[in-house]
Amino acid sequence: MSFASNDSATKQSAGIAITAEEIAEQGITASEDVARYALYLGDDALMLGQRLSHWISRAPELEEDIALGNIALDLVGHARFFLTYAGTAWGKTEDDLAYFRDEEEFRSCRLVEQENGDFGQTIARQLIFSYYQHELYSKLVESQDETLAAIAAKALKEVQYHQDHAAQWLLRLGIGTEESHRRIQEGLYYMWPYIDDLFHDDDVTAALPGIAVQPSSLRENFDRRIAEIISEATLELPQVDQAWGGDRSGEFSEARGHILAEMQVLARQFPGATW
Amino acid sequence: MNAPQADHLKAVSDAALGEDEQAAQNYFDQLISEDSRVEPRDWMPEGYRKTLTRQVSQHAHSEIIGMQPEANWITRAPSLKRKAILMAKVQDEAGHGLYLYSAAETLGTPRDVLNQQLLDGKAKYSSIFNYPARTWADIGAIGWLVDGAAICNQVPLCRASYGPYGRAMVRICKEESFHQRQGWEILYELSHGTPEQKQMAQDAVNRFYGPALQMFGPPDEDSPNSKQSMAWNIKRFSNDELRQRFVDMMVPQAEALGLTLPDPDLKWNEERGHYDYGKLDWNEFKSVISGHGPCNVQRMQRRRAAHSEGAWVREAAAEYARKMEAHNAELIGA
Numbered sequence: 380m381s382f383a384s385n386d387s388a389t390k391q392s393a394g395i396a397i398t399a400e401e402i403a404e405q406g407i408t409a410s411e412d413v414a415r416y417a418l419y420l421g422d423d424a425l426m427l428g429q430r431l432s433h434w435i436s437r438a439p440e441l442e443e444d445i446a447l448g449n450i451a452l453d454l455v456g457h458a459r460f461f462l463t464y465a466g467t468a469w470g471k472t473e474d475d476l477a478y479f480r481d482e483e484e485f486r487s488c489r490l491v492e493q494e495n496g497d498f499g500q501t502i503a504r505q506l507i508f509s510y511y512q513h514e515l516y517s518k519l520v521e522s523q524d525e526t527l528a529a530i531a532a533k534a535l536k537e538v539q540y541h542q543d544h545a546a547q548w549l550l551r552l553g554i555g556t557e558e559s560h561r562r563i564q565e566g567l568y569y570m571w572p573y574i575d576d577l578f579h580d581d582d583v584t585a586a587l588p589g590i591a592v593q594p595s596s597l598r599e600n601f602d603r604r605i606a607e608i609i610s611e612a613t614l615e616l617p618q619v620d621q622a623w624g625g626d627r628s629g630e631f632s633e634a635r636g637h638i639l640a641e642m643q644v645l646a647r648q649f650p651g652a653t654w
Numbered sequence: 655m656n657a658p659q660a661d662h663l664k665a666v667s668d669a670a671l672g673e674d675e676q677a678a679q680n681y682f683d684q685l686i687s688e689d690s691r692v693e694p695r696d697w698m699p700e701g702y703r704k705t706l707t708r709q710v711s712q713h714a715h716s717e718i719i720g721m722q723p724e725a726n727w728i729t730r731a732p733s734l735k736r737k738a739i740l741m742a743k744v745q746d747e748a749g750h751g752l753y754l755y756s757a758a759e760t761l762g763t764p765r766d767v768l769n770q771q772l773l774d775g776k777a778k779y780s781s782i783f784n785y786p787a788r789t790w791a792d793i794g795a796i797g798w799l800v801d802g803a804a805i806c807n808q809v810p811l812c813r814a815s816y817g818p819y820g821r822a823m824v825r826i827c828k829e830e831s832f833h834q835r836q837g838w839e840i841l842y843e844l845s846h847g848t849p850e851q852k853q854m855a856q857d858a859v860n861r862f863y864g865p866a867l868q869m870f871g872p873p874d875e876d877s878p879n880s881k882q883s884m885a886w887n888i889k890r891f892s893n894d895e896l897r898q899r900f901v902d903m904m905v906p907q908a909e910a911l912g913l914t915l916p917d918p919d920l921k922w923n924e925e926r927g928h929y930d931y932g933k934l935d936w937n938e939f940k941s942v943i944s945g946h947g948p949c950n951v952q953r954m955q956r957r958r959a960a961h962s963e964g965a966w967v968r969e970a971a972a973e974y975a976r977k978m979e980a981h982n983a984e985l986i987g988a
Binding site: 399425429432433435436437438439440441442443444445448449451452455456458459462473474477478497498550551552554555556558559562641642644645646649652653654 | 718721722725728729730731732733734735736737738741742744745748749751752755790840843844847848850851956959960963964965966967968969970971972973974977
């Protein structure tokens, strides 16, 4: 059996060639509207990558140090693409946007900012987010914006693995032992109130028909697919009200400030420095 | 059977066993003298097996504990590119740990037993990882000096007589050379940055240089096991030979970085064709390796916590596998 080189999950196969550096060098400039949308996508990936990276050297098994680290690395990679592209609208680099925006300027959803908690809580967050991201990128590959489509094509292959990783762990924890069943169920309850945030259409997405994916259009598939895997794992679909207040224009979790304080501390000690 | 008959039979079987063992030993000796590879199913002397199990598992433990000082900076890396590179690097270390535990397992000791030896404090790991990574420049110094020393040590191990170990080292060395390059790059950027950044780089090199030289182990006259390891073709060069090679390699690299090495006695010796270097503080080495370095307690505490907090996850995975197996057996039976 042979594989074509573009079967690799770490190589992008559709659209234009892609690394963050190449996006920066291509001389393409995102419009203001596209840049605002790219921030949504980039900030979600960055926050979750930052959160997950904390597991490296702390995971239940060496194999999970590698797996969670790899997912975190993919997400930071996605963030670099989207932030680099967004930055072209304002003459800013990925690092200007990651390190020198304040809390209220980020556009991440509350779900990705939630604490890691135990492994069950982390897997619950991974499950929700990777299922959402899978739906999102599956549609974004058809975006009329070629750069967004190319980023999505690369990211989609990786997110397929993220989704599989989360689903496999959901099954192991749901079906494994009484304790693991209890913990993953608690994790799902903890994360569930922040699901609606992912599916709000707003002025940013509405301004980009054919370019942005309208989040509400992803809901039906998401609901169906996540209910299936949760049921297969012998777990209960949480029936809880959604947490009040969660659009991307300024509502954010308490955790965001802590995440940024840690992430930005060194870069802000040396503004203008290169690394 | 009367007693003399039984004694006679025993004597015969002992002689047979003795002959087999002698033949096996001869075959092993021949492999070593031909500089060939010993493979897991080959007979090997107990001492060879023990020495390798200890060395390979200590190496694996070092990779795993070594993830901690670097993971310490992943969340604070000063650019997204540096963050991504560092994450990939620490992931590599976990991968190296896995190859090495697998190589050690081929010698007959399971990974969970080796892991337990680490958690119980019965197994050692490289003492360099008991030093703190206080600043971002320390990540550069760890890559350049610590991974650099590791490469000097490990390249000859690619030819180690034990096959699985040598083959694991080939792959590890390839990745380590990337690691060293990223460390070099970090220090290069810092030493060509602002005065504060350059100072940060110099300070890191000042702190890590001595401990990196000690990574090659005690001076030859205090390293009694080296001789046997060399006779077995596990080790190819003595501790002092490797240390010298490392010093000779690092001096021009430090010059290219625009940084100094913290050794007033460092001087080119025309006659020897090597750099002379100053005495190392072996009391510090002994103290750190026996548990009294700046971070020994924290490193072990974090490893134990990850293991105990993850116990329920491992149990769930094992129980799930058992249930699925039973379920499949039932399906096949029905």
